[in-house]
Amino acid sequence: GWPPLLAMCERGAGGGGTPVADELEAALAVILPAWPHDLPRGHIHADLFPDNVFFLDGRLSGLIDFYFAATDLYAYDLAVCLNAWCFEADLSFNVTKARALLAGYGTRRPLAPAERAALPVLCQGAALRFALTRLYDWINTPAGALVVRKDPMDYVRRLRFHLSVRDADAYGF
Template identity: 60%
Template sequence: MAVYTEVGDEELSSFLTDYDIGHLVAFRGIAEGVENSNFLLRTEKDGVARDFILTLYERRVNPAELPWFLGLMEHLATHGVSCPLPVAGRDGNALRELAGRPAAITTFLPGVWPRHVQVEHCGPLGEALARLHEAGTTYAPTRANGLGPTAWQPLLDKAAASQGTEETFPGLTAELRLALKRILSAWPPSSDPAVLPRGQIHADLFPDNAFFLDGRVSGIIDFYFACTDLLAYDVAICLNAWCFDETGHFDTARRDALLAGYESVRPLTSAEHDALPALCAGGALRFALTRLYDWVNTPAGALVTRKDPMDYVKKLRVFLSDMSVNPVHV
């Protein structure tokens, strides 16, 4: 929620001459996007105002991977998904440099992200996720999931080794070790792609990354965790992100709406249904681990908001109990 890098006026003017998008009309920092600096950029061309988002890529995004992300967004946007379309400069390249950072201009999307998720959001969200998965099947380049199951043990080890983890969260790393073991033993084998369909997943489709307008999804943003992985794992991440109410209770009406919306476009296979409890627990563990790692590795005085890992530990407990009670179907 910040602008990390400022862009000089002459720099900006000079940067825009590389594009055929008209002349600059307005430029305002956007308080969204956790990792990058984003600006609303308005231009005018032939008397018509046009809006874009200018993104400067900060730490955490590997510049070498930006062509994959921008390529995916372009592919999805041109295959019916309401996501930002990267705008190419006059030389055909969308990925450029500004203020010493990799930078790109993408189209501005209408809508409002839901500050309070309702069951009514979950059906359209599930449907939009399925359309994203379908559109992604024809994007051939792949990107490994850097925060997938193989990353969890090292993340947990690092968090456990950090000073203060045990004092701040007594017993937590031991609990997470047991959970990790259970989840990995139930995880669908990646060696047999026929079992669970794989493809391009968003992997971070939280409410602040989905804009709604008139009850429909009008935009999906922030593809910088996207990767090639189990499609049903993306569904599981959304069940984590969208289906717990504000008291931490798992809302089965939201889950049912999300799955029904998804399956109205792409029915889950029975193997995917069977795997969902483990995938949901895995999704909860993934966010619990990255939040725990960030929590114990962020200096108390840093200018970033630390997110409490316990929110996801509680979700993890719900899904682990679901794995026990109902090991076959969610």
């Protein structure tokens, strides 16, 4: 669904041709042909951001917002988490957080070699997804709406990082 979403953003922004739209279009051209289709899949949350996860006494106590839950690649859910939890306020990637996240994940469900190899493109796709949905909301949220728009550039910057990654070792393996 990413190409149609980008097209809707371009129409809403007056027909596209903006530097951000061009950058996202170029990213799509890299990500879609490389997207894995044969990795382990099952039920995923697909939106495990810090504001959807609750802790009590240092332990996970609850998850909310299952709107995007789906049957999809398990490693894609991990890629969403790397995007949501492992970047600092200045949008630099925190490899220490990523290493801890990956190690914790691996204690419950070790990644298969193919999942590990696909992690860069999965992270690219996750960053692209949130850049696109935020861009769509940025363009289409009516004045006076009781929602807080989120800056799509935060995820464009994450996408740039992931596009620069050569292999999964950059994530702290």
